[in-house]
Amino acid sequence: MVLFLLLSGICWSIVYIELIYVGFKNETYGMPFIALALNFSWEVLYCYLGFTYTPENIQNYITLIWLILDTAVVLTYLIYGKKYFPKYTSKKYxxxxxxxxxxxxxxxQYYFVVEFKDLGKLYSAFLQNLVMSILFIHMLITRTDTKGQNLxxxxxxxIxxxxxxILYGIIVGNKLILALGIFCSIFDILYIYFLSTTRKLHNQS
Structure with missing residues (x-):
């Protein structure tokens, strides 16, 4: 169980570090904003709850690392996000x-805890992950370049x-998590394919 959590922690930490690096390098933000807001609020809430009620849980320390890194990702949005705001809408909004x-x-995120208790953490995490997977594809389609995005x-x-x-959907046997996770993988693989194809086309032009 710990190995699955560590693998997830390492991979997501790489995601955040890369988002920070390419974000400041390309003067953009790489995570779709609504997904970023859901992600950041999840980390704040469960970091607080985790260290308050189960301080011995290794996931708390992984979440804390994510929160620190994600704060920098949020900063890239706050600095560079305004230029992506719809041109027909006033920047003052x-x-x-x-x-x-x-x-x-x-x-x-709060009401996921209220309604689903301990499972709320997992359900909200996988649901926002699915939203993120879809929005990454949307961002790739709507932007005129691949700045802030890479393989x-x-x-x-x-991963x-x-x-x-695999841990919660197959080993533990939670069917909802399995379904959400499968759809996450489908859209993630599609995004990898679309991004790879788009970058090749840009390199050729």
Missing amino acids: FVPWTILIFFMSFVL TIAINKW GTLSPT
Whole structure:
């Protein structure tokens, strides 16, 4: 069990480090904003709950590392996100929109705990992961370039989600997590393929 969690922790840490690196290098943000807000709020909430009620759990330390790294990813959005805000919308709405999405994310994460107790942590993690997988494809399609995106991020995101899918979906036997994890893998593999193809086309042009 610990090996699956460590593999996930390592892969997601690589994702965050790479997002930070290419984000500042290319002056962009690489994780779709709504997925980023859900992800960040998940890490804040479960870092707090984990160290408060089960401080001996290794996952708490993994989550803390993710939170520290993800804070820098959020910073790339705050610095560079405004230029991706819809051109037909006033830039003055960037900050209110950002606050609203973060507020929504924290509220949703909180009520996953209220309604599903311990399982809420897993259900929300896999659900937001599925949202993220789909939004990565959407971001690739809607942007005019692949700045902030690369195969290191895509592949490690896939493996980092596949590992807990095997643990909780197959070994533990949670069918909902298995279904969410399978769809995450489908969209992650599609994203890897689309990103690889797009980068090849850009290199040829």
